[in-house]
Amino acid sequence: MDPGAALHRPAGGGGLGAGSPALSGGQGRRRKQPPRPADFKLQVIIIGSRDVGKTSLMERFTDDTFCEACKSTVGVDFKIKTVEPRGKKIRLQIWDTAGQERFNSITSAYYRSAKGIILMKMIDKYASEDAELLLVGNKEITRQQGEKFAQQIAGMRFCEASAKDNFNVDEIFLKLVDDILKKMPLDILRNELSNSILSLQPEPDIPPELPPPRLHVRCC
Numbered sequence: 001m002d003p004g005a006a007l008h009r010p011a012g013g014g015g016l017g018a019g020s021p022a023l024s025g026g027q028g029r030r031r032k033q034p035p036r037p038a039d040f041k042l043q044v045i046i047i048g049s050r051d052v053g054k055t056s057l058m059e060r061f062t063d064d065t066f067c068e069a070c071k072s073t074v075g076v077d078f079k080i081k082t083v084e085p086r087g088k089k090i091r092l093q094i095w096d097t098a099g100q101e102r103f104n105s106i107t108s109a110y111y112r113s114a115k116g117i118i119l120m121k122m123i124d125k126y127a128s129e130d131a132e133l134l135l136v137g138n139k140e141i142t143r144q145q146g147e148k149f150a151q152q153i154a155g156m157r158f159c160e161a162s163a164k165d166n167f168n169v170d171e172i173f174l175k176l177v178d179d180i181l182k183k184m185p186l187d188i189l190r191n192e193l194s195n196s197i198l199s200l201q202p203e204p205d206i207p208p209e210l211p212p213p214r215l216h217v218r219c220c
């Protein structure tokens, strides 16, 4: 599937052009340095029922914004954010899926390529078995409800977050990325990432081992 065909939010995919070297133009002005290319690309998908706050969580993380009355996502949207855990530059592609059931056939097509999955209520029956799972309780879900739900699925943990109050949002994404990196052999990581949905730019080889984690997270 061409992911571009399913992008419907006007602000989506803002990161696509982020890596292009820009000329400032005009006499005497200097050419801007292109940003250092990412060491890895990782895909994380957010799935869950309608209105649980998937888009809000993504936009809080990528743009630090919160929309009180957002439009429902149609199909799939994405945003890109670069994070630097463990001293590695990681270009995170965050896929935000529509919660409405009528889009299930579109959204489920994206599950397999995701290395991390943030579930916001819904159980994922299409995801690859080795994907990291993180259940996020945004809005009204209580810790008790979330933990009970997470216990039913092997390997899943529960975290509370609020896109509105900007609570635990960065932490859950960074924790998920860290868990993915810890779990994946780096040669697989390198191969799979080079085959990811979006080909943004050629990226350099990665060293055989990453240094130990330096993340300080509040969640989980």
Ligand SMILES: Nc1nc2c(ncn2[C@@H]2O[C@H](COP(=O)(O)OP(=O)(O)OP(=O)(O)O)[C@@H](O)[C@H]2O)c(=O)[nH]1
Residues within 6 Å of the ligand: 048, 049, 050, 051, 052, 053, 054, 055, 056, 057, 067, 068, 069, 070, 071, 072, 073, 074, 097, 098, 099, 100, 138, 139, 161, 162, 163, 164, 165
């Ligand atoms: N109180 C509160 N409201 C939130 C929070 N996050 C999102 N909302 C609100 O919940 C509503 C739905 O948020 P969305 O982010 O559009 O939900 P969604 O899961 O992407 O919805 P679909 O695209 O329809 O699947 C919006 O009115 C948001 O303002 C939160 O942390 N707290």
